Amino acid sequence: MKVILRHPERREVAVAGRRRVGDLLRELGLQPEAYLVIRDNRLLTRDAQLEDADTVEVRPVISGGAQHAWGVR
Amino acid sequence: MRCTKCRQDACLEIRRHNAAFCEECFLGFFRDQVVRAVEHEKMFRREEPVLVAVSGGKDSLALWDALLELGYETTGFYIGLGIPGYSEPSREKCETFAAARNAKLLVVDLEAEYGLGISETAQRTRRPACSACGLSKRYLFNKVALDNGFGVIATGHNLDDEAATLFGNVLRWQTGYLGRQAPVLPEENGLVKKVKPLFRLAERETAAYAILRGIDYIVDECPNAVGAKSLFYKDLLNQLEAASPGSKQAFLMGFLEHAQPLFHAQEEVALHACERCGQPTTTPLCAFCRLREEVARPPQRRGRGRRPKRWPSGGPTPPAALPVREMGEEGATPPVPLPMREGGAPATAAAPPVPLPLVDATDSASAAPALPSLHRDNEGPASAEPAPPFLRREWGPGGLG
Numbered sequence: 001m002k003v004i005l006r007h008p009e010r011r012e013v014a015v016a017g018r019r020r021v022g023d024l025l026r027e028l029g030l031q032p033e034a035y036l037v038i039r040d041n042r043l044l045t046r047d048a049q050l051e052d053a054d055t056v057e058v059r060p061v062i063s064g065g066a067q068h069a070w071g072v073r
Numbered sequence: 074m075r076c077t078k079c080r081q082d083a084c085l086e087i088r089r090h091n092a093a094f095c096e097e098c099f100l101g102f103f104r105d106q107v108v109r110a111v112e113h114e115k116m117f118r119r120e121e122p123v124l125v126a127v128s129g130g131k132d133s134l135a136l137w138d139a140l141l142e143l144g145y146e147t148t149g150f151y152i153g154l155g156i157p158g159y160s161e162p163s164r165e166k167c168e169t170f171a172a173a174r175n176a177k178l179l180v181v182d183l184e185a186e187y188g189l190g191i192s193e194t195a196q197r198t199r200r201p202a203c204s205a206c207g208l209s210k211r212y213l214f215n216k217v218a219l220d221n222g223f224g225v226i227a228t229g230h231n232l233d234d235e236a237a238t239l240f241g242n243v244l245r246w247q248t249g250y251l252g253r254q255a256p257v258l259p260e261e262n263g264l265v266k267k268v269k270p271l272f273r274l275a276e277r278e279t280a281a282y283a284i285l286r287g288i289d290y291i292v293d294e295c296p297n298a299v300g301a302k303s304l305f306y307k308d309l310l311n312q313l314e315a316a317s318p319g320s321k322q323a324f325l326m327g328f329l330e331h332a333q334p335l336f337h338a339q340e341e342v343a344l345h346a347c348e349r350c351g352q353p354t355t356t357p358l359c360a361f362c363r364l365r366e367e368v369a370r371p372p373q374r375r376g377r378g379r380r381p382k383r384w385p386s387g388g389p390t391p392p393a394a395l396p397v398r399e400m401g402e403e404g405a406t407p408p409v410p411l412p413m414r415e416g417g418a419p420a421t422a423a424a425p426p427v428p429l430p431l432v433d434a435t436d437s438a439s440a441a442p443a444l445p446s447l448h449r450d451n452e453g454p455a456s457a458e459p460a461p462p463f464l465r466r467e468w469g470p471g472g473l474g
Contacts, residue, residue, distance in 0.1 A: 006292055033311040036280055043084040043281055045074040045093060061280035062233070062311075063130055063294060064303035 001050055003028070004057040022046035025058070034062045085281050088318035096285050103282045106273045107139045114257050116268035117225045122146045124223040126214055127170075127178075129163030129291040131283040132229030134170055136271055138286055140227070141174055148223070152213055153182035154206060155190025156297065163291045170288065181217060183209055189368060191297070198367045202297035205364065212361035216352055218265040230269040233276035236321040237306040239328055252336035255329065262344040263353030275321070276307075 003013050003024070015024065021037045021044045037044045038057045050056060074083040076095035083093035087102075094102055110116065117123050125140060127133040127149045140147045151167045154160050164180070171178035184190035189209060195202035218226045235254070242250040260266040271279060283290050298304065313320045346352065347359035354360070 031308065031311045031315060033277055033314050036277065036284065043284060045083050045086045047074050059292065061277045062304060062307050064298045064301040064307065
């Protein structure tokens with residue numbers, strides 16, 4: 001399947017074989033709490049089955065920066 | 074996985090609630106959480122005008138969308154920060170969002186109106202970009218809200234933002250910050266009430282809401298945020314959350330219920346108007362005006378060397394009328410006089426410039442007071458005494474989602 005990653009920059013990786021969303025994230029070393037997996041504009045839960053022909057986007061949901069800059073002078 | 078409510082196919086699992094939702098039920102859950110935050114925390118009334126700070130990111134646009142859907146009286150407010158390659162697309166996202174919903178959006182371009190583009194400011198003042206950004210945002214949130222008659226400003230801070238902020242402050246035992254971390258910062262002495270209606274919702278949920286609602290938000294991270302500690306803390310908390318779902322929420326909500334009141338300071342402080350811009354501060358010039366001076370300083374005099382004894386031109390021009398523009402309008406909105414409340418001299422947005430106090434960087438007694446180690450750093454302590462309570466009030470994680 002084709003997996004589109006967005007951080008730090010957009011790139012695509014090929015992953016062979018069927019697997020569940022949770023397994024894909026684990027294999028990619030990604031925190032489930034920090035990503036959403038999207039296929040055909042639909043969100044997938046961790047038990048959703050992915051097929052070889054699928055294209056999925058793994059979208060990060062974590063942001064940070066000035067709004068979180070506590071204690072700065 | 075099935076929806077906990079309707080048993081249809083679920084699109085999102087929320088492990089801390091031991092629940093999963095289909096699209097329709099999740100959107101209902103999300104809005105319920107927003108309403109619960111707004112009503113339970115007494116953030117604002119249904120008919121009360123609210124200024125919603127938007128950045129083009131998922132959190133702030135999700136917040137604005139939810140409030141619009143729920144029928145609240147909202148106006149968006151976008152600040153152009155002058156971050157190359159990032160500010161323009163984020164502004165476009167906000168403008169597109171507002172236009173599609175026929176919603177009113179106020180825009181202030183920091184670089185064009187103040188000469189304070191964040192990247193250049195950071196470079197010229199040797200501040201971290203996030204510091205200059207946060208300071209400028211807090212200043213403009215308050216000023217624009219007051220100038221345009223808003224009593225409340227809402228930001229898109231979510232559960233992850235708040236938990237990460239709490240984590241950082243606990244790590245360093247920043248008791249002042251801990252005392253003023255709350256979903257509602259009440260109005261006081263020229264400071265507009267600030268609220269965080271998404272504080273009950275995780276960042277993953279605001280992203281899911283934005284996607285399900287078809288909101289076109291800016292996915293790329295701000296280039297200045299790369300390597301930010303907040304991201305590291307969020308990652309740590311997410312590891313904890315993966316092992317023990319509900320940890321983030323328990324950490325934050327437990328703090329707000331049990332510990333925050335213990336840190337909350339009770340003493341009052343007298344604010345007065347900044348001599349140049351009229352915004353509330355405890356020092357002669359507010360932190361934003363000092364930042365403007367720093368940026369306006371002649372290049373050969375900047376840096377760690379001795380500061381000039383006197384400004385050749387008396388410092389930057391005061392921001393008499395903040396040129397806030399509405400979408401589709403060419404002219405600036407007439408400013409509303411700044412309503413200073415008790416404890417300070419009456420302020421006007423067009424306060425005449427006053428001579429700057431002579432500042433010698435080598436003289437610690439006469440040097441301009443350093444910005445307090447405070448999140449709300451558009452103020453500064455007048456002396457070495459303990460920072461008064463409003464100074465320890467935190468707008469952060471105070472910004473935009």
